[in-house]
Amino acid sequence: MIVKTAEFITSAVKPSQYPESLLPEVAFAGRSNVGKSSLINTLVNRKRLVKTSSTPGRTQLLNFFSVNDRLSLVDLPGYGYAKVPAAVRRKWGPMIETYLKGRETLKSVVLILDLRRTPGIEEKNFIDWLKLYQRTPIFVLTKADKLSKTKQKKQQVIIGETLRVNLAELILFSSKTRQGKEQVWASIERTVCNEQNEGI
Numbered sequence: 664m665i666v667k668t669a670e671f672i673t674s675a676v677k678p679s680q681y682p683e684s685l686l687p688e689v690a691f692a693g694r695s696n697v698g699k700s701s702l703i704n705t706l707v708n709r710k711r712l713v714k715t716s717s718t719p720g721r722t723q724l725l726n727f728f729s730v731n732d733r734l735s736l737v738d739l740p741g742y743g744y745a746k747v748p749a750a751v752r753r754k755w756g757p758m759i760e761t762y763l764k765g766r767e768t769l770k771s772v773v774l775i776l777d778l779r780r781t782p783g784i785e786e787k788n789f790i791d792w793l794k795l796y797q798r799t800p801i802f803v804l805t806k807a808d809k810l811s812k813t814k815q816k817k818q819q820v821i822i823g824e825t826l827r828v829n830l831a832e833l834i835l836f837s838s839k840t841r842q843g844k845e846q847v848w849a850s851i852e853r854t855v856c857n858e859q860n861e862g863i
């Protein structure tokens with residue numbers, strides 16, 4: 664994927680604020696602090712297009728970006744981080760749910776998981792819920808740079824068994840080393856092009 668332009672479009676909380684877009688859209692979901700915003704920056708070859716932070720809960724709105732004026736990317740707030748105030752968390756659930764349920768241009772959801780962590784009930788529920796809405800996620804296992812190659816493989820197997828997902832569908836990724844970047848793009852392009860029958 665050759666990224667020529669990548670720009671911020673808008674932030675939104677509710678559907679009336681979503682950009683009126685005809686572009687196919689891909690959303691990025693996962694736990695707070697897992698590396699969603701970093702993944703988007705890596706995909707579009709930019710350091711700070713999307714704000715990242717070591718403080719969990721940095722992304723609090725739905726943030727829309729466009730790539731090459733052909734594709735729309737949406738950075739979602741993270742779920743399930745205990746340190747985020749309960750009042751904030753209560754607002755995020757419905758905000759993300761409304762978006763994932765109703766956004767017609769949404770073609771694909773990239774689910775980002777920390778490679779070092781065995782997925783728990785929250786992840787399983789989220790995946791089941793996505794399936795209910797016919798949205799099978801693209802799985803990205805991030806922060807791979809923090810593990811040796813041998814440990815990466817081991818964790819990939821554990822996560823595959825836990826989620827009952829084929830290893831081939833679990834992309835090992837790092838926004839530090841850019842490992843897996845082209846694989847993520849290839850998966851995104853496949854889901855988007857399946858519907859469009861043309862390139863991005």
Ligand code: GTP
Binds near residue numbers: 693698700836837
């Ligand atoms: P919220 O918006 O708070 O939900 O977080 P997020 O999922 O967008 O995470 P973000 O991209 O802001 O990254 C969180 C922290 O993890 C930052 O300190 C990043 O530098 C770090 N990080 C993200 N991806 C990687 C990675 O692949 N490797 C390493 N070593 N650190 C990473």
Ligand code: MG
Binds near residue numbers: 699700701714738
């Ligand atoms: Mg973020």
